[in-house]
Amino acid sequence: MNARRFAVHSSTSSAEEVGLVGDGKCAEGQFGYLVNEYGWKVRRLVENADEMRKAAQVQAEAFHVPLALFNDLFFDFFQAEVLSGLVYKLRNSPPNRYACLVAEPTTNASDSQKQVVGIVDVTVLRDKSVLQCLPAAEVEEYLYVSGIAVLKSFRRQKIATLLLKACDVLSVLWGIEYLALRAYEDDFGARKLYTNAGYRVVSGDPQWMTTWIGRKRRVLMIKRSNLHTFNQAT
Template sequence: MASLRACPTTTTTTPLLPRSFFTYRAPAQLNNARHNPWLKSAVDWKRRRRSLVCSCTTANGEVGGTVVEEEGEGEGQDGYLARGFGWGVRRMVVVGEEMRMVANVQAEAFHEPVPLFNDFFLDFFRAEVLSALMYRLRNSAPDRYACLVAESVDWSNSLIAPELVGVVDVTVQGDGDVLRHLKGTKEYLYVSGIAVLIKYRRRKVATVLLEACDVVSRRWGFKHLALRAYEEDSAARKLYAKAGYAVVASDPHWVTWFGKKRRVLMIKTFHSPSSTCRSSS
């Protein structure tokens, strides 16, 4: 899978705030929502999600393929950017409970076990991931960074809240190492931090996450998406290739001298972009 630390905007220097900071019940958040369109959208979605869980609805096109939402600038009528195989992908709600769930999914996916005190180091890594997520949200415009989450959509039991099972980050970037493979382009959408809980892997969660990244790319007006994967991770590379990504470059061999794994740069291009796609014109 794409490396969690591949995104240069990630930092772990921001101190972790107290748990009480994330409380969704705080009246101040609702008051601030009136003046912050992004926060208002998150609060509105939280309310819509609750009503969605408590209603009896039938999903169309869930099995046997992925349905992507292309209507308007926001999510589809049910709040999802993409749906398929029993999963739905939407933008993360900026509230503490969900942010902690996102950090947990990514930490469990990218944490490397250690012989002693593994639980301690996992908790520490989880705190770092949460801190980095908070930093990106605070320092990125809503149309420059998004954290997308995949959750189960069990329409057979509408009283059970959806379970968050996968995560991916999408960030607008203009790294020269990537742009040299994209003539006439100033920026692109970078996909990173894709993670799926172990018990849900090989169940098409990542496929639907990548479909949602395509939707975000089109809506933000970008023609190209890029990501990095470890050269030896054939399963991840096969997944990305099936989603339309192609290898355009590899890390030099000397990176292995320092104990690092070689990565490959993979790019996906929409060959029939809409008129809103951004370029250097």
């Protein structure tokens, strides 16, 4: 598939049907800006130390559980663990099987001044327990969305919505028909966000995982990408 023929979602220009938003300049293996709306734009993470640290900080701040004692110390450990995992995935995953997407303001800042305000991981997977929940029996893989996070001071500004849109664009560029993610059953805010983005609940964790292990129950949500309509149009 020629990615440059895909019309990228952008509220700033309806004429940019080239697969890239902005000036189109991107490093090898990158797609440039995937979406550009609401004053934010989303692109693939560049593999350099400073940017990876910024991305890890966003996820660490979103998912760290505060502790009464030594909270700062444990946060530093947690952030280091998040960074280590991110570096490993970036360096050991094929470029069309994993991507870390980051959101930043649309202002034209220099590379050193770019602020990462949101992040999401997308991975091509073949988990049978998820595949059996997809309506198309012939589907062999799907795009799994995880680790979506937005800096606290930038929430409620459509950044998470834009990150999910970028996942949709990437699914078409990679030729993946279905996307999937998991949310806690009682996290109604997150579930509303995903529902508004087109996801629907298809299954949940088995009861023994919540009663025996004591883990919060999660639901699996899926959506069909625009790949089928894009293929018909081309």
